[in-house]
Amino acid sequence: MNIDDMLAEIRDANLNYLMLAQQLIRADKPAAIFRLGIDVQIADLLESLSNAQVLKLASNNMMLTRFRFDDSAILGMLTNYTKDRALGHSHAAILMAGQSVEELV
Template sequence: MTEIELMSEIRDANLNYLMLAQQLIRADKATAIFRLGISSEIADLLEGLSNMQLVKLSSANVMLARFRFDDSAILGMLTNYTKDRSQAHLHAAILMSGQVTEAIG
């Protein structure tokens, strides 16, 4: 994959993420804040962005979405737990909900 193709993929991923985030926020802000792992201030900012602003923001040369956790145990629960998958996902969600949301500054 060339550098140009890579940047195009990042831009597309960013735009898809931003559009989904905005849609979730507009549908149910409290649930979106939990699911996206963002602060209410960031949710307010994303909710108010115009389509032009979304496109401009998506053109950043970095991924805007990132993993919400740095704990390999949570990742392991989501990917490798074989006993009861639904309980593993629930347990991981509970652990992630206890993490502090990050503010982009």
């Protein structure tokens, strides 16, 4: 994969993320804030973006998203398939919910 292909993939990922974020925010803002790991001000800003602004922001050559966790324990809970997978996912969600937005940034 060359650099142009990589940048095109980043733009596609950004566009998909922004469109999904807007849909989530418009459907249920409190749930979207939790699921996206953003604060209210960012949610309001994303919700108000026009289509042209979304396209312009998506065209940035940097990823707009990042992992919400730096803790390998949380990653392990999400990726390891144990007997009770749902319990592992719930535990990871509880741990991530306990993190403030400032810790995520």
